[in-house]
Amino acid sequence: MTAVPLDPPRRLVEFTLDGEPARVAEGATILDACRAAGKDIPTLCQGETLEPKNACRACVVEVEGARTLAPACSRKAEPGMTVSTDTERARHSRKIVLELLASATDLSTTPRAAEWIKEYGAKPDRFGADAATMNEQPKIDNDLYVRDYDKCILCYKCVDACGEQWQNSFAISVAGRGFDARISTEHDAPLTDSACVYCGNCIEVCPTGALSFKSEFDMREAGTWDEDRQTETTTVCAYCGVGCNLTLHVQDNEIVKVSSPLDNPVTHGNLCIKGRFGYQHVGGGNTAGA
Amino acid sequence: MRQRDRGKQSKEYPRLTHPLVRDEKGGPLRRATWEEALEKATEGFRRIKAEHGPDAFGMFSCARATNEMNYVAQKFTRVIMGTHNVDSCNRTCHAPSVAGLSAAFGSGGGTSSYEEVEATDLIVMWGSNARFAHPIFFQHVLRGIRNGARMYAVDPRRTSTAEWAESWLGLNVGTDIPLAHAIGREIIHAGLANHAFIERATSGFEDYKAEVEPWTLSAAEKVTGVPAEAIRDLAHAYATAERAQLCWTLGITEHHNGTDNVRALINLSLLTGHVGRYGAGLQPLRGQNNVQGGGDMGAIPDRLPGFQNVLDPETREKFEAAWGVTLEPRHGRNLTAMFEAMESRELRTVYCIGENPAQSEADTGQAVERMQMLEHLVVQDIFLTKTAELADVVLPATAAWCETDGTTTNSERRVQRVRKAVNPPGEAREDIDIICDIAARLGHEWKFADSEAVWDELRSVSPNHYGMTYDRLTEHQGIQWPCPSTEKLEPTYMHGRLWETDPDKRGMPAPFGIVKHDPPVDLTDEEYPLRLTTGRRLDSYNTGVQSGSYASPLRRGEYVELCPEDAELYGVSPDEEVRVTSRRGSVVAPVWIDPGLRPGLAFMTMHFPDEVDTNQLTIESNCPIAGTAEFKASAIRIEKLPVAAAVRS
Numbered sequence: 001m002t003a004v005p006l007d008p009p010r011r012l013v014e015f016t017l018d019g020e021p022a023r024v025a026e027g028a029t030i031l032d033a034c035r036a037a038g039k040d041i042p043t044l045c046q047g048e049t050l051e052p053k054n055a056c057r058a059c060v061v062e063v064e065g066a067r068t069l070a071p072a073c074s075r076k077a078e079p080g081m082t083v084s085t086d087t088e089r090a091r092h093s094r095k096i097v098l099e100l101l102a103s104a105t106d107l108s109t110t111p112r113a114a115e116w117i118k119e120y121g122a123k124p125d126r127f128g129a130d131a132a133t134m135n136e137q138p139k140i141d142n143d144l145y146v147r148d149y150d151k152c153i154l155c156y157k158c159v160d161a162c163g164e165q166w167q168n169s170f171a172i173s174v175a176g177r178g179f180d181a182r183i184s185t186e187h188d189a190p191l192t193d194s195a196c197v198y199c200g201n202c203i204e205v206c207p208t209g210a211l212s213f214k215s216e217f218d219m220r221e222a223g224t225w226d227e228d229r230q231t232e233t234t235t236v237c238a239y240c241g242v243g244c245n246l247t248l249h250v251q252d253n254e255i256v257k258v259s260s261p262l263d264n265p266v267t268h269g270n271l272c273i274k275g276r277f278g279y280q281h282v283g284g285g286n287t288a289g290a
Numbered sequence: 291m292r293q294r295d296r297g298k299q300s301k302e303y304p305r306l307t308h309p310l311v312r313d314e315k316g317g318p319l320r321r322a323t324w325e326e327a328l329e330k331a332t333e334g335f336r337r338i339k340a341e342h343g344p345d346a347f348g349m350f351s352c353a354r355a356t357n358e359m360n361y362v363a364q365k366f367t368r369v370i371m372g373t374h375n376v377d378s379c380n381r382t383c384h385a386p387s388v389a390g391l392s393a394a395f396g397s398g399g400g401t402s403s404y405e406e407v408e409a410t411d412l413i414v415m416w417g418s419n420a421r422f423a424h425p426i427f428f429q430h431v432l433r434g435i436r437n438g439a440r441m442y443a444v445d446p447r448r449t450s451t452a453e454w455a456e457s458w459l460g461l462n463v464g465t466d467i468p469l470a471h472a473i474g475r476e477i478i479h480a481g482l483a484n485h486a487f488i489e490r491a492t493s494g495f496e497d498y499k500a501e502v503e504p505w506t507l508s509a510a511e512k513v514t515g516v517p518a519e520a521i522r523d524l525a526h527a528y529a530t531a532e533r534a535q536l537c538w539t540l541g542i543t544e545h546h547n548g549t550d551n552v553r554a555l556i557n558l559s560l561l562t563g564h565v566g567r568y569g570a571g572l573q574p575l576r577g578q579n580n581v582q583g584g585g586d587m588g589a590i591p592d593r594l595p596g597f598q599n600v601l602d603p604e605t606r607e608k609f610e611a612a613w614g615v616t617l618e619p620r621h622g623r624n625l626t627a628m629f630e631a632m633e634s635r636e637l638r639t640v641y642c643i644g645e646n647p648a649q650s651e652a653d654t655g656q657a658v659e660r661m662q663m664l665e666h667l668v669v670q671d672i673f674l675t676k677t678a679e680l681a682d683v684v685l686p687a688t689a690a691w692c693e694t695d696g697t698t699t700n701s702e703r704r705v706q707r708v709r710k711a712v713n714p715p716g717e718a719r720e721d722i723d724i725i726c727d728i729a730a731r732l733g734h735e736w737k738f739a740d741s742e743a744v745w746d747e748l749r750s751v752s753p754n755h756y757g758m759t760y761d762r763l764t765e766h767q768g769i770q771w772p773c774p775s776t777e778k779l780e781p782t783y784m785h786g787r788l789w790e791t792d793p794d795k796r797g798m799p800a801p802f803g804i805v806k807h808d809p810p811v812d813l814t815d816e817e818y819p820l821r822l823t824t825g826r827r828l829d830s831y832n833t834g835v836q837s838g839s840y841a842s843p844l845r846r847g848e849y850v851e852l853c854p855e856d857a858e859l860y861g862v863s864p865d866e867e868v869r870v871t872s873r874r875g876s877v878v879a880p881v882w883i884d885p886g887l888r889p890g891l892a893f894m895t896m897h898f899p900d901e902v903d904t905n906q907l908t909i910e911s912n913c914p915i916a917g918t919a920e921f922k923a924s925a926i927r928i929e930k931l932p933v934a935a936a937v938r939s
Binding site for chain 2: 250265278
């Protein structure tokens with residue numbers, strides 16, 4: 001008797017995407033099909049390694065016959081459906097979403113946000129300067145992480161990564177409701193008094209830079225963070241025998257950040273505290289004399 | 291247990307940036323040029339080989355370096371020095387797993403893959419706190435649990451792994467064989483053994499059945515401390531699961547009879563047919579990034595590259611033809627035997643690459659004394675470790691995982707590419723480059739253009755690696771061995787042959803291991819009433835040389851951890867410094883209270899040897915088959931310090 005059934009082979013689904021025939025594996029989303037067809041749909045709360053949360057609505061598309069717009073990240077492709085990604089209605093909706101997010105939160109470190117705001121003609125400042133919901137200082141209560149909730153769009157990806165989808169540490173959750181909703185540790189305690197194990201998997205999935213590594217935060221503050229001068233090299237972690245793949249982000253011969261490929265069969269993009277932060281012994285600044 | 295002392299940092303080790311030599315025994319190390327240091331290193335090897343023969347040389351190869359480096363290091367040992375005396379720290383951890391698995395299946399690797407843990411029905415974590423020691427493997431376990439699998443934890447401590455278990459079997463340290471035998475007996479008596487599999491694919495079942503017969507549930511309860519009902523429950527769950535994974539770590543192997551422990555677990559898989567199928571198998575979780583690969587590359591005294599047997603004449607002939615030398619038809623000395631040979635002066639020179647035995651061996655005092663008896667010690671490392679401080683020549687090397695190119699092999703036999711991301715500091719040079727330089731000075735000009743050239747030479751002599759070109763390793767994000775073909779990939783699990791109906795395809799049956807209970811050597815008594823076991827914490831690693839340098843908010847230094855009952859019994863409170871004494875040594879450490887421990891059981895790590903040298907307490911009592919020491923079981927007592935002397939020694 002088996003408790004855990006093995007997956008049966010998957011079939012292909014055919015449908016119409018922006019007037020063209022599209023074929024994807026059964027279970028794939030509209031977003032998967034869009035990306036396979038080279039279409040650029042904005043996404044924020046969607047994560048390759050996480051289940052869709054449908055929080056940000058940046059990826060909405062029009063499905064023929066449906067009353068409402070559908071989030072491409074979670075809506076599965078169905079045989080015979082007709083999907084349009086670039087209609088006036090979908091574009092208008094994305095524009096409003098970007099205006100609301102960019103007026104309430106600081107998207108200055110969100111990759112591609114500025115580009116999308118321009119592309120969709122969004123005008124976030126039309127809600128006035130007092131639309132920002134947080135207005136607080138970044139939380140720095142340890143030497144590894146910084147939490148800057150002015151930049152948080154409440155997409156819940158960090159909560160899912162910390163919780164049952166990957167890490168199962170449950171150090172953070174959503175506290176408060178409505179405008180008071182925010183990501184918090186238990187009783188809003190400092191991270192050092194929480195269940196946090198400093199794996200950095202929440203930072204890995206954060207789409208806006210609200211969560212960042214202290215090393216990156218400090219370099220940004222000092223104005224020395226420069227991704228154009230960084231190389232990314234994937235190697236294997238030097239700690240235990242599990243063999244996690246590490247992508248080392250190197251600037252001026254210094255490791256400044258460590259991530260892991262999301263499609264890696266060993267890690268699925270996740271690491272532990274040693275793999276994520278235990279690289280400092282390599283640094284040449286502190287060297288032996290005789 | 292939330293109060294964490296954030297000030298606790300382990301000693302920081304600076305990187306070595308230039309060679310060092312010692313002009314006379316007892317003198318200081320001084321800076322030297324590469325030319326001078328390499329000449330001195332070479333001269334010592336040459337002289338001692340001429341005076342005392344090839345077997346006076348020993349190579350400590352590095353389980354942290356690449357496969358390519360390990361291949362070159364063992365080739366240096368066998369071809370240039372002419373001995374099989376090559377080994378690595380695999381001896382201190384998982385050598386029993388390799389010995390046990392190869393005795394049963396003819397191959398020393400784990401039989402399943404991580405992804406199979408997500409698709410299994412039952413997971414047994416035996417002597418493994420993977421939640422801390424192998425966190426990303428444990429994510430696969432958690433996925434399995436979320437998918438509906440049941441997990442059982444077998445461990446003397448109620449660890450953070452056990453928190454996720456359906457049932458925790460808290461056995462007494464060193465009673466794994468009685469527990470395994472009782473599970474086996476229960477499976478047989480309940481009529482749950484897979485007789486079709488046993489008949490076709492195994493041998494020695496009748497002897498096994500007789501061996502486990504005395505271990506009734508109640509007999510096992512008496513010895514192991516685990517309630518009979520819990521043993522019965524695990525036996526039935528394991529035997530009736532469609533697919534089951536049996537995973538273990540050092541709780542099984544770091545005993546004086548570690549190989550027997552491994553055999554006792556393998557027996558359970560043979561009894562139930564939980565091996566050789568997708569989702570059903572055995573997984574030893576390896577402790578170092580390339581401890582699997584080091585052995586696969588032949589950096590062990592009894593195996594040539596590709597884990598091929600030194601004693602097999604055809605294998606030797608193949609390597610003799612490839613390397614143009616004659617190979618001795620016998621095993622070399624393993625790490626443990628090499629240390630003993632230092633004392634008898636049969637071993638006079640050691641080339642130690644990236645290992646720190648002065649702090650990692652059990653009974654470190656003895657290990658240092660023995661290394662001081664060497665005539666000539668060359669240490670190649672990225673840090674000036676305690677071992678390097680004993681050396682005559684210190685050669686600064688690169689950090690393999692980010693300053694060189696190559697491959698390493700993980701716990702699921704996956705060979706993965708390691709790539710150079712940063713330049714090494716100062717004059718530090720790559721391991722292979724340094725070894726080849728010394729080889730050239732000894733008259734062997736090896737021309738390896740790059741790590742891929744080394745790998746391709748290895749592929750040409752190792753059928754299990756033949757199909758793994760660098761291009762394919764990149765394309766597939768690593769490939770698991772065996773991979774004999776450049777065209778296709780093998781299944782994620784091994785030993786599917788055991789399920790073949792054709793006896794020829796089935797091959798050698800897997801023998802049951804007939805092993806007996808043998809309690810820990812270091813007995814507890816009135817004088818040493820507590821059982822000390824050792825292990826890792828989440829944020830730290832081994833002797834702390836590598837993990838001590840980052841600012842972990844979790845790090846809290848060394849403690850002797852006790853259960854609340856024992857703390858009360860000895861009248862000690864949290865953070866109070868106490869003296870911890872075994873029959874071999876004594877250290878001072880503060881007290882930590884852990885309700886996950888049971889009365890009579892204490893726990894320490896080996897992460898902070900510069901503050902508290904835990905391995906002064908552990909016993910150098912070795913597994914006769916694999917040579918691994920009994921780190922997991924020493925007898926200690928704890929004593930309150932006199933009030934005036936209550937400061938750190």
